[in-house]
Amino acid sequence: MRRRTLLAGALAAAPAAAGAATGCSAGGASARTSDGRTLISYGMWDPLQVAGMKKIIKAFEAEHPKISVKVQVTPFTSYWTTLKTAMRGGSAPDVFWMNAVNLQLYASEGVLQPLDPYLERDKFDMGVHPEELLRMYTHEGTHFAMPKDFDTIGLWYNKELFDKAGIKYPDESWTWDTVRDAAAELTDRRTGVHGIAAEMHNQYTYYNTIAQAGGHVIRDGRSGFGDPRTIDGLRFWTDLIDRGHSPSQSAMADTRGRQLYLSERVAMNYDLSAMASQMYASPAIKDHGGVAVLPKGRERGTTIHGLANAISGKSRNTEAAWQFVKFLGSRKAAEIQAREGVTISSYEGTQDTWVKSMPEFDLKVFTDMLDYAVPYPASKHTAVWENLQPQLLGGPFTGKGGIEDASRTLARQMDLALEQEK
Helix, strand or coil: CCCCCCCCCCCCCCCCHHHHHCCCCCCCCCCECCCCCEEEEEEECCHHHHHHHHHHHHHHHHHCCCEEEEEEECCHHHHHHHHHHHHHHCCCCCEEEECHHHHHHHHHCCCECCCHHHHHHCCCCHHHCCHHHHHHCEECCEECCEECEEECEEEEEEHHHHHHHCCCCCCCCCEHHHHHHHHHHHCECCCCEEEECCCCCCHHHHHHHHHHHCCCCEECCEECCCCHHHHHHHHHHHHHHHCCCCCCHHHHHHCCHHHHHHCCCEEEEEEEHHHHHHHHHCHHHHHHEEEECCCECCCCCEEEECCEEEEECCCCCHHHHHHHHHHHCCHHHHHHHHHHCCCEECCCCCHHHHHCCCCCCCCHHHHHHHHHEEECCCCCCHHHHHCHHHHHHHHHHHHHCCHHHHHHHHHHHHHHHHHHCC
C-alpha cells in the first residue's frame, strides 16, 4: 500500500528535466531586484552558519553580478513544517538545505529539481564529494542535491575529570570495555558526575554503536533491530544505564547529553563534529575538553551525515538557482565555509582548514573516521520508524531491562512501516 504523504500534491506539475537544464523556469516569471538582477531565495536553519553563508553569497554574487541571493533562516524545530507548507503554496525557497532523512521523501514526491541534466551539461565532477554523501542524496539513480558538508561522531571527553580520576585520555586503542571501565571510575555519586551520557533521545548515540557492533539499522528495505549484533550495540548503552554510569533518561529528557557535557556533569559524550564550535565557545571545554575516535566494538564504525543544497521543483529561477548550487559545491565556497570553522566542508581537500580552525581540539579524528564511516540510515518515511524507537526502547533505556525483546519488537513494527512505503 502506498502511504499518503504530507507532500502529496505539492507539485501540480514538476518541470521536465530537459527543460530545466536549458534554463526554463517553473511557476511564472522570475523574481527581479530593483536593479534588474534575478533574485533567488536560500533557505537554511542554523543561525551559526549565517555569517559564513553570507560570505559565500558575496563571493558568488561577485562572479554572477546578474543574480542576487536572499537568505531565509527558519529554526530547525519548524523548518520542515514550514517547508512543506511553502511547497504546497508554491512559495518554497529556490534553494534550500536538505538532509538525508528527508531526501527520499522529497525526491519521490517530485518537489526537488533533478540535478543530473545540469551536471552533465556543465561537466561538473561530483566525485569531489565523499561517496557516502553522494549516495545519500541520490534517489533511483538521480542526484537531487549538492553535498555541502559532512559530520562524523567522536568521543568527547573532559580532561580535568580524567586527570582527577587518574585515567589516561581516550585514543584509538580504546574499546567498549575501556569505555565501560572508565565510565565506572569517572562516576562520582558524591558530586553527581557521571562517566558518560547514554542518551536514548539522540539516535546518533546508538546508531554509531550499532555500526561498531557490525549490525545495521536498515538494509535492503528491512529493519536490522532484530540482528543479534544490533542488539549488542544497544546493550552496550543499557548496561551503562543499569550500572548507574550514565544519568537517567528522565534527567536527559530535559537536559540533553550535550548540555550535561558542557556543564561538566558527564565526563564523556558521543557527539557530532558540527558541535565543535559550540564546544569551543565554552571556556571550560575549550580549556580542558578533548575528542577522540569512537571506541572499537567488533569493528571500527561511525555514522556520517551531512547537509546538501537542493533546488525547489517549483523554482521560478531554475537556471540562477543551479548556478548558485554549483558554486556552493565548488572548492571556493568550501574553503570559505571551512575557514568559518562551523562545519566540515565536503569538497575533497578542504577539510584541513577546518581541522586547524580550533587547534585546542584534535579535530583530525573526525576526518580520519571517514575511512570506515557508514551513512545515517534513512528511507522514504524515516520519521515514522524513528518515532517508534523511543516508544519501544524507552523501557530498557530507563533501567527496566529487556533490550532484546524491545529491539525485536521494534524490528517487527519497523518492517511493517517499511512495507507501507512500497
